[in-house]
Amino acid sequence: MSLRIVVTVKYVPDATGDRHFADDLTVDRDDVDGLLSELDEYAVEQALQISENSDDDVEVTVLTVGPEDAKDALRKALSMGADKAIHVEDDDLHGTDVIGTSLVLAKAIEKAGYDLVISGLASTDGTMGVVPALLAERLGVPQVTLLSEVSVEDGTVKGRRDGDAASEQLEASLPAVVSVTDQSGEARYPSFKGIMAAKKKPVESWDLSDLELEAEEVGLEGAWTAVDSASARPARTAGTIVKDEGEGGKQLAEFLAGQKFI
Amino acid sequence: MAEVLVYVDHVDGAVRKPTLELLTLARRIGEPVAVALGAGAGDTAAALAEHGAVKVLTHDASEYADYLVVPKVDALQAAVESVSAAGSLAAVLVPSSAEGKEIAARLALRIGSGIITDAVDLEAGDEGPVATQSVFAASFTTKSRVSKGVPVVTVKPNSTAVEAAPAAGAVESLAVTFSAQATGTKVTGRTPRESTGRPELTEAAIVVSGGRGVNGAENFALIESLADSLGAAVGASRAAVDAGWYPHTNQVGQTGKSVSPQLYIANGISGAIQHRAGMQTSKTIVAVNKDAEAPIFDLVDYGVVGDLFDVVPQLTEEINTRKG
Secondary structure, three states: OEEEEEEEOOEEEOOOOOOOEOOOOOEOOOOOOEEEOHHHHHHHHHHHHHHHOOOOEEEEEEEEEOOHHHHHHHHHHHHHOOOEEEEEOOHHHOOOOHHHHHHHHHHHHHHHOOOEEEEEOOOOOOOOOOHHHHHHHHHOOOEEEEEEEEEEEOOEEEEEEEOOOEEEEEEEEOOEEEEEOOOOOOOOOOOHHHHHHHOOOOEEEEOHHHHOOOHHHOHHHHOOEEEEEEEEOOOOOOOEEEEOOOOHHHHHHHHHHHOOOO | OOEEEEEOOEEOOEEOHHHHHHHHHHOOOOEEEEEEEOOOHHHHHHHHHHOOOOEEEEEOOOHHHHEOOHHHHHHHHHHHHHHHHHOOEEEEEEEOOHHHHHHHHHHHHHOOOOEEEEEEEEEOOOOOOEEEEEEOOOOEEEEEEEOOOOOEEEEOOOOOOOOOOOOOOEEEEOOOOOOHHHHOOEEEEEEEOOOOOOOOOOOOOEEEEEOHHHOOHHHHHHHHHHHHHHOOEEEEOHHHHHOOOOOHHHEEOOOOEOOOOOEEEEEOOOOOHHHHHHHOOOOEEEEEEOOOOOHHHHOOOEEEEOOHHHHHHHHHHHHHHHHO
16 A cells, blocks of 8 residues: 655745835745745644655655745755655746635646645745645535644544634545644754755656646636735834733723723 | 626525625625525524525535535536526626635636636726635735626625615526536535634634744633623634644635735734735724733734733633623
8 A cells, every 4th residue: 555645835935024015916036035834734744644654655756836936845845755746836826816826736746646635724925725725626626624633544644623613523535625723733944954954855857748737727817806006004103001010900991991992 | 787697605494694694795796696505594584684685596405414515516607507597697606615615616617717716895987896805814905807707706705884775585496407527526525613602703703813932732722711791703823733732624814715804903912914915904903911022013003012811811801890
């Protein structure tokens, strides 16, 4: 038996940097450093744990769609321990929306071959959290999403999904699409050995023609949504700050009463 | 007038507030037609009619509880087809819960539509509904449209004030045929969350949160007492959750819940970007922190530099006294 796991990862602008929009209202990637989306590290971690806990032959492939720099995200995942990487890169992908991104990912996942797809719960830039569900819909396989615990055994994936009203135990047959939360388990740091090994691991580069996709199906022109405007949030007017000298709680109560919260 | 489908979030027939907000927004772009699924679906009609639903499409089947997400997508697709056949459909609105976004995404793909998630406002535009979103940890506001298909939009809780507008609310049963995918992911067990009696975090008008400065699970009682004095929900920063002081379901921030209450009170929270991403759209922000340099003070309408162990009990007592 063998198990092929594809982990989808995203290269995102650093949230602690000064993120903003380019003139075409896409995310400006030139002025802020990028990195592997933190929430995707949990997906890589779970793939590696499934691999380590399995008696089967498991291959973990990390997949990203993004510009040249996105290789950094793949490299990080490889240094954590993934076996190989696929980078879908094409100038025509600029401005692709979530529906288009899910199309490209689904095509790449099918071309790579898979038994299990693992994603993070959301990217840390767009924060939509819908790609795993879209992939399941496109691939026609079960979605087992937002798991805080996941295990794979005998062709079945099981997990726990903690919702607002209840905690649910889920189960589906492979192939399937899984997404994991930041509660699934701390992601490991790459070791020096892992970083050195990652340099030798294969990174395949595919473009749209490799996936038999046309430029019109993706990119800004092919997007099913349009951003009409983006404006920086006005700076907040400086608030009142008091130092507690014994009456801080009462002063705060006075403020809240003035605002009609009490 | 074109119809707007509104997906109803309810618990055994009790409609949750975000759905009433959706009905209020839906009336700006058309006539709301509500879709209520699962146990108690029929019991939602009165509340939905009171808030403007001209029609309520209902369907109950065990599939909605026994399998994840897809049965609800099948039903919503059936509703889209039935409304489109009878008239014109202006949009589909779904609450921005984790499940709501998954349902909306799959539906959008099936009906060939673009999707916008986490809208904080919605208005009619020349080329269809225009959604306002708050992005990059609320440092930017964007206005977007769906440019292909019937717009599918998910809307965050607390995006608008609920307004009543009585309408017919005629109940019709929806015919649903489940797809082959519907039974793909089985729910093999369900443990209901114990109710704290406090409002739901994402829906609450007031949220009182604790962070690293609370310094221990047992001290969260202080935060809870303050919350209870205000009828508020309790939130926690990632540091507090990771330390095991408070459940993950109460985490506010980029990797937790995004909240947008009328009042947010941050106690012992420094205000790292990840936390700000989850609360920056709150209408009024208050912080209590020992560190005068904490970045949270850049956001506040009112801040107290002081020890939360002094300030919070005094505040709670003062609120309780004033409420008498």
